[in-house]
Amino acid sequence: MIKKINVFVALMVGTALSFTQCKKPEDQPFQPKPQTDHEIITGIKLTFTDISDIAPVVTAQFSDPDGVGGNNPVQFDTIRLFPQTTYNVVIQLYNESVNPVEEVTENIRDLGTEHLFCFAPTGVTLSVTLTDSDGTYPIGFSSNWVSGNAGTGNMQVRLKHQTSGKDGTCNPGSTDLEVNFRVEVQ
Amino acid sequence: VPYYAQHLSDNYIIIDDTSKVLNVLDVAVSRKSKTSLSSLIIDEKDLQQHAGLSIADVLERVGGAATLRTGNNINKPVINGMYGNRLQLFSQGVRIEGQQWGDEHAPEIDGHVSGTISVYQGANALVYAQDALGGVVLMQSSPLHQIDKRIGGKWQTAGFLNGRGGSSSLQLEGKSQLIKGLYWRGQGSLKRLGDYRTPAYFVPNSGVVENNFSLETGYFKERFTISLLYSQFNSSISVTPWSHIGNVTDLNEVLSGSIIRPEGAFSYQMQRPNQQIAHELFKLQTRYHFKKDRTVQLTLARQYNLRQEFDLHTPWTPSADGSIPPQVQFELLTYSGEALWLQIRDKSTTRIGFQANHMGNVTNGRFFIPNYIRQQAGGFLNHKIQLNKWEVHGTLRYDVNLLTAYFRYNDAIVSKINSNADFSGAVEVMYQQNSNLRWFAGLNRMWRAPGINELHSRGLHHGTASYEEGNEALGQEIMNQLTLGINYQQQKWGATVVPFISYITDYIYLQPSLIPVLSIQGAFPAFYYAQSNAWYNGLRYSISYEKNKHGIELRHRGQLLHVKEAQSKEFIIGIPPSSFVTEIFYYPVPKKWQERNVFGSLNWSYTAQQWRIAPDREYMAPPPAFHLFSATVGARLPIAQSEVNLSLGVENIFNTSYRNYMNRQRYYIHEPGRQLIIRLHYKF
Numbered sequence: 122m123i124k125k126i127n128v129f130v131a132l133m134v135g136t137a138l139s140f141t142q143c144k145k146p147e148d149q150p151f152q153p154k155p156q157t158d159h160e161i162i163t164g165i166k167l168t169f170t171d172i173s174d175i176a177p178v179v180t181a182q183f184s185d186p187d188g189v190g191g192n193n194p195v196q197f198d199t200i201r202l203f204p205q206t207t208y209n210v211v212i213q214l215y216n217e218s219v220n221p222v223e224e225v226t227e228n229i230r231d232l233g234t235e236h237l238f239c240f241a242p243t244g245v246t247l248s249v250t251l252t253d254s255d256g257t258y259p260i261g262f263s264s265n266w267v268s269g270n271a272g273t274g275n276m277q278v279r280l281k282h283q284t285s286g287k288d289g290t291c292n293p294g295s296t297d298l299e300v301n302f303r304v305e306v307q
Numbered sequence: 308v309p310y311y312a313q314h315l316s317d318n319y320i321i322i323d324d325t326s327k328v329l330n331v332l333d334v335a336v337s338r339k340s341k342t343s344l345s346s347l348i349i350d351e352k353d354l355q356q357h358a359g360l361s362i363a364d365v366l367e368r369v370g371g372a373a374t375l376r377t378g379n380n381i382n383k384p385v386i387n388g389m390y391g392n393r394l395q396l397f398s399q400g401v402r403i404e405g406q407q408w409g410d411e412h413a414p415e416i417d418g419h420v421s422g423t424i425s426v427y428q429g430a431n432a433l434v435y436a437q438d439a440l441g442g443v444v445l446m447q448s449s450p451l452h453q454i455d456k457r458i459g460g461k462w463q464t465a466g467f468l469n470g471r472g473g474s475s476s477l478q479l480e481g482k483s484q485l486i487k488g489l490y491w492r493g494q495g496s497l498k499r500l501g502d503y504r505t506p507a508y509f510v511p512n513s514g515v516v517e518n519n520f521s522l523e524t525g526y527f528k529e530r531f532t533i534s535l536l537y538s539q540f541n542s543s544i545s546v547t548p549w550s551h552i553g554n555v556t557d558l559n560e561v562l563s564g565s566i567i568r569p570e571g572a573f574s575y576q577m578q579r580p581n582q583q584i585a586h587e588l589f590k591l592q593t594r595y596h597f598k599k600d601r602t603v604q605l606t607l608a609r610q611y612n613l614r615q616e617f618d619l620h621t622p623w624t625p626s627a628d629g630s631i632p633p634q635v636q637f638e639l640l641t642y643s644g645e646a647l648w649l650q651i652r653d654k655s656t657t658r659i660g661f662q663a664n665h666m667g668n669v670t671n672g673r674f675f676i677p678n679y680i681r682q683q684a685g686g687f688l689n690h691k692i693q694l695n696k697w698e699v700h701g702t703l704r705y706d707v708n709l710l711t712a713y714f715r716y717n718d719a720i721v722s723k724i725n726s727n728a729d730f731s732g733a734v735e736v737m738y739q740q741n742s743n744l745r746w747f748a749g750l751n752r753m754w755r756a757p758g759i760n761e762l763h764s765r766g767l768h769h770g771t772a773s774y775e776e777g778n779e780a781l782g783q784e785i786m787n788q789l790t791l792g793i794n795y796q797q798q799k800w801g802a803t804v805v806p807f808i809s810y811i812t813d814y815i816y817l818q819p820s821l822i823p824v825l826s827i828q829g830a831f832p833a834f835y836y837a838q839s840n841a842w843y844n845g846l847r848y849s850i851s852y853e854k855n856k857h858g859i860e861l862r863h864r865g866q867l868l869h870v871k872e873a874q875s876k877e878f879i880i881g882i883p884p885s886s887f888v889t890e891i892f893y894y895p896v897p898k899k900w901q902e903r904n905v906f907g908s909l910n911w912s913y914t915a916q917q918w919r920i921a922p923d924r925e926y927m928a929p930p931p932a933f934h935l936f937s938a939t940v941g942a943r944l945p946i947a948q949s950e951v952n953l954s955l956g957v958e959n960i961f962n963t964s965y966r967n968y969m970n971r972q973r974y975y976i977h978e979p980g981r982q983l984i985i986r987l988h989y990k991f
Contacts, residue, residue, distance in 0.1 A: 160622045160634065161673075162827055189767050189826040190774055190833075228623040279556070284548065284579070284619055292566075295619065296553025299829035 161188055162225060162298055164215035165278070167200065169208040169266070176203040183300045186217035199303040200276060202247075208266045209252075212238065212278075214298075226262065229280075233260045237281045239291040240264070244274025245304050258289040268306050276302045347371075347426040351449070354420055355988050356939070356954065359465030359474040359498065361418045362396075366444065370426060371847070371864050373883035376970040377411040377770065379503050379979055380515040380544050381582075384414070385969070386426060387807070387845060388868045388882045389441025392758040397435060397445045399536055401590055401608040404641035404666055408676075408760040410971060411770065415540050415586035415612060417519040419463070419476040419496045422448035429749045429790065430733040433702035434658055434689050437731045438755035440786045440811070451490040451525040451534060454480050461990040468983035470514065471573060472500035488527040495520040501575040505977035506964040509571040512545040512578045533593045540586040545577045549975045551619045551769050554829035558772040561974055562927055568976075580619045583633070587611040604647040612639040618769075635672040641665070658689040668759070675766040676759050679712040698737040705730050708756040708783075712763050723763075727756035727783045735790075747792035747805075757781040761815050761836045767828075770971050771926070774824045774831040775817065781838055785812045788843075799853040806846045814841035814872075816879060819924055840873035858894040863887070869919065877921045883969055884917035884929070904952065905942040911935075917968045927974055930966035935959055941986075950990040958982040 164184040171178075179201060185194040202208065216223040229236055238261025240249040246269025251259030261280075278301075283294035353369045363382035366372040373385035383390050396403045396414050405415040427435070428442040435443045458481040466473040476496035483489035498517035502509045518541045525534030549568070552558050560566060590608045597603070615633035626632045643664035650657045663684040670676055685706030692699050707728040714721045733751035740746060764777040788809035795802050818837040823830040845868040852861040865887040870879045893907045894900075917929040941954030962981040966973045 160620070160624070165827060183827060185826050189828065189831065190765050190776055190824055194825060194827075225623075232621075232623065282553065282620060295548075295551055296557050296828060297620075298827050299554050299556055300827060301829075 161216055161218060162214050162229075162280075163188055163217045164196075164222075165298065165300060166213045166215070167278070167302075168211045168213070169200070169202065170211075171203070172207045172209050172265070176206050176208075179208075181302055183302070184215075184217060188218060199305055201305045201307070202266075202268045204268050204271045204306050206268050208268070210249075210264045210266050212262050212264075230260065230262055234258075234287060235283055235294075236260055236297070237283060237287060237289070237291065237294075238262070238264070239277075239279040239281055240266075241277040241279070242274060242304070243277070245272045245276070245306055246270060247276060247304065247306075255287075258287055271307045273303070273305045276304045278302060349424040351422060354422075354424065355463065355952070356941075356986070358419065358463045358476070358986055358988070359467065359984070362414060362416050362420070362424070362444070362446065365418065365420075365424065366426070370424075371849075371866060371886075371888065372426070373886070373969060375410060375881075376967065376972070378510070378513055378547060378550065378970070378972050378976070380500070380513070381411055381413045381546075383407075383410070383412075384444060385883055386441040386444075387428075387809075388843060388870050392761070393439070393755065394441040395436045395439040395443045397443060398588065399447060399538075399590060400445075400592065400606060400645075401588060401610070402436065402643065402664070403586075403588075404610050404639060404643070404664070405584075405586060405612045406614050406637055406639065408758045411546075411582075412614065413542075413544070413584075415542075415584055416446060417496055417517070417521075417538075417540055418498075419474070419494070419519070420446045420448065421461070421478055421494065422446070429751045429788075430689065430691075430700045430702040430735050433704050433731060433733050433751070433753065434660065434687060437685060437704055437706045437729075437753060440753050440755055440784075440809075448492070448523075451480075451492060451523065452488075452527045452532075454482050454490050454492070457481050457484060459991055461988065463986070463988045465987075466985045467500060469979055469981065470500035470503045471575075472498070472514070474498035474517075486526070489524070490527065491522075491524040493520070493522050499575075502571075502573050503979045504573070506962045506980040507570065507977070508568045509573055510547050510976050511549070511571055511574070512576075512581070513547050514545050514575060514577060515542065516577070517542040530596045531594070534591075536588070536590040536592075538588045540584070542582075542584045543577060544582045544584070546580045546582065547972070547976060548578075548580065548619050550972045551580055552772050553769075555772050555831060556829060558926065558974070579617050579621065581617050583613075583615040583617070585611075585613045600651050602647075602649045602651075604645075604649065606643075606645045606647075608641075608643045610639075610641040610643070612641075613637070614639075633672060635675060636670070637676070638669045638671075640667050654694070655690065655692040657691075659687070660689075661686045673766065675764055677712045677714055677763050679710060679759050679763075681711075681759070682709045683707065696739045698739075700735040700737075701733060703730070703732045706754075710756065710759065710762070712759065723779060725757065725762060725779070725781075727754075729754045729783060729785070743795055743797050745792075745794040747790070747794070749788075749790040749792075751788050751790075752785065753788070754783045754785045756783050757815055757836075764836075767831065772831060774833045776833070776835050778836040781815055781836060782813055784814050784838065786810070786843070787812075799855060801851045801853070802849070804846070804848045807844065809843040810873070811841045811843060813838040816841070816872075839875070841879060842869070842871045842873055844869045854892070854894060856896070858896045860892040860894070862890045862892075871919075878919040880921055880924050881969075882917070882919065884919075884932075885915040886912065888912045903943045903945065905940075907940045908938065910937045910939075912937075914967070929968045930973060933963060933965035933967075935963060935965075936961060950988075952986075952988040954986045956982075956984040956986070958984065 163186050166182045169179040181198040181200040182196050184196040213226045216225050233255035248267045250265045251261045253260050253263045280298035281294045282297045286293040347370050349369045357365045361382045363374045363384040366384045367374045375383040375385050375390050391407050398416055406412045425445045426442050432439045432443045460479040462477050464475040478494040480492035496519045501514045503513050521538035523536045588610050592606045594604045614637045616635045618634040645662045647660040666681040668679050687704035689702040710725045712723045731753045735749035738746040762777045762779055764775055767774055786809050790807040792805040815838055817834040820833040824833040847866045849864040854860040867885045868882050870882045890910045895905050912935050914933055916932045937958040939954055939956040944951040944953055959981050965978050967978050
């Protein structure tokens with residue numbers, strides 16, 4: 122009986138040893154590499170230029186460098202515009218999760234046939250016309266905004282990713298970006 | 308002679324078969340009056356009749372388990388309302404270590420199991436794992452040494468009309484003529500399905516491709532056996548882009564019903580989004596039989612698991628080698644070992660074992676879980692004894708779990724350690740009152756350490772537009788469960804009722820937050836892992852009528868679950884609704900037909916609407932109840948003496964349009980419409 126137990130113990134120890142042997146070389150690969158996603162958009166900047174060059178140039182920015190979750194956005198501007206004015210609006214997109222910050226506007230513009238900016242104002246009069254093109258349909262990186270009377274409201278800026286079926290409307294696809302800017306026209 | 312003694316007589320003990328017999332009961336498969344209160348066995352014949360389906364689908368159709376689905380091809384088994392981290396799957400005696408924490412991660416197992424699938428709970432489950440609160444599912448091929456031909460095998464194939472594809476599996480096995488006691492087996496399978504159709508439309512990008520193989524060899528010498536196994540599982544699963552939504556605005560558009568789905572057209576083409584999964588298992592097992600009744604078994608295994616997820620969007624920066632990288636990749640390497648001592652006597656069995664494993668995960672791309680190392684070790688003592696009309700079965704076990712997660716903050720690497728250790732145990736008593744009536748009572752305590760996602764996940768779920776975040780402070784959850792059972796047999800009639808009550812202390816769940824998470828993609832409802840106490844109660848029952856002289860057989864089974872948080876009294880969401888299945892089998896009595904194994908069956912299943920919900924946690928009211936009907940006819944073909952079986956089946960006969968509460972894509976798509984299946988099984 123004792124002998125049998127010895128054999129058993131020997132087998133057990135053998136198993137245990139084979140584990141420690143397996144373990145050692147594996148430790149190294151599990152050290153983390155930088156887990157950075159280079160493919161995210163964390164910031165958007167809108168630059169407003171009065172086409173008749175009367176009102177000053179305005180910018181509005183939303184910035185959440187650590188992406189979804191974690192810390193709150195570090196910058197979330199209000200769009201302040203003059204009434205009865207036509208602005209040319211240029212949109213720039215950034216990935217601020219990397220150092221140095223990367224501008225990704227061109228990456229998205231290159232995929233312009235799959236993307237469309239949609240603008241939906243609420244509580245304030247702003248009429249938006251997209252002025253750029255992917256060859257067939259507009260994209261929305263540049264647009265003209267015509268402001269109405271003074272007032273406050275919101276402007277929803279939405280970037281739709283339309284992998285297939287881009288038809289110039291906002292219906293197809295899923296949302297890559299959606300920011301509800303507060304707007305003050307005064 | 309008891310079944311296990313037959314195995315002893317040829318000196319080989321098949322451990323799983325042993326426990327199978329010792330637990331001669333079964334709730335769902337009461338066809339053979341094998342009515343167990345804590346286990347379920349699906350045999351080879353049942354598996355053949357469901358060839359081409361995933362493990363979860365087989366368990367649902369034969370065993371009465373539920374399934375958590377993501378579309379049609381990602382299926383996870385659900386037992387007693389539990390899945391993922393709470394249900395452990397074993398293939399060929401080795402615990403499958405994949406990415407089971409994810410709801411949209413299917414188990415990395417070939418559905419073409421040859422042999423048996425067993426489900427254990429309570430004392431038997433604790434022999435395999437301490438954290439299997441819902442149970443363990445074991446897939447075991449038939450023992451190598453039972454191969455009695457120089458070369459033999461089987462070929463089974465299944466064709467599916469909906470999805471316009473099928474699966475095929477070839478198995479070859481034999482025993483060496485040169486070396487006595489040397490056996491081998493090789494198996495390979497292919498599966499390919501294109502887009503499936505609901506009654507009204509094709510679901511775009513919903514196909515699947517699977518290629519699997521395994522090689523096994525064993526040497527059996529009187530008291531000593533050694534066996535080697537290598538298996539590979541590879542699958543590519545398309546995910547419908549309809550289920551990929553960017554944010555809550557998108558979700559609300561879907562829920563409002565304003566999106567009209569075009570009928571579309573069939574395609575085999577795999578597009579984005581999709582998942583590529585590979586799993587590799589290498590196993591070495593050796594046994595030594597000391598005396599007629601004592602055995603020692605050692606098992607060592609290595610598993611490699613690779614999961615790559617390709618999002619709807621093509622990344623704009625290709626890899627250095629020009630290929631398109633996945634947006635997220637998990638690489639998991641696991642070493643595991645088990646030493647087992649077993650003694651089988653006429654009236655008792657004893658099992659003592661030690662198990663240990665070491666696992667490492669490397670994530671690349673988008674963050675969802677960090678890199679980690681998990682180490683587990685545990686030991687158990689299991690004993691079963693028969694005393695006249697009584698049978699007592701118990702397991703005691705102790706486990707240690709250590710999880711180290713690695714994070715990079717700026718350029719420093721920070722590690723966070725969670726360690727858990729505790730006892731678990733189970734006692735079960737069975738009393739055979741008379742030849743008709745059997746009683747069962749089982750009490751068990753099991754615990755589970757929090758998983759990597761529960762501790763450290765952080766990210767978005769694109770299928771539900773929700774944000775999920777782990778909680779580093781979580782401790783282990785502990786389940787105390789009481790299961791009762793009664794089994795009554797009279798002539799051809801049999802009935803089994805199994806109610807159970809479980810109280811889980813520090814149950815880990817996702818708690819919704821009132822404050823949404825604001826990001827550049829919009830505001831997302833946020834869910835944080837939390838702990839609270841919960842009740843998991845339920846009832847399973849079955850009624851059976853064995854084949855009579857007219858060749859008619861009946862089976863009926865049902866299950867109900869009642870799962871609530873203890874403090875808030877709120878129902879826990881995502882629990883399978885009540886379901887009831889009735890089956891009629893007909894085996895024509897004329898001798899000529901009997902010889903040809905002619906049979907027909909009709910199956911009616913009813914799934915109730917899930918009303919046990921927390922309304923503020925559901926995006927959409929649970930789908931209404933549905934009835935489904937299916938039918939099968941089959942026979943052995945008159946081809947010489949060989950065994951060729953053919954069967955034809957129709958599922959969802961009436962092409963019913965329905966949504967399933969247990970499908971994570973229920974907001975976006977309906978379930979598949981009518982399906983025609985042809986199955987051929989050839990044994991040689």
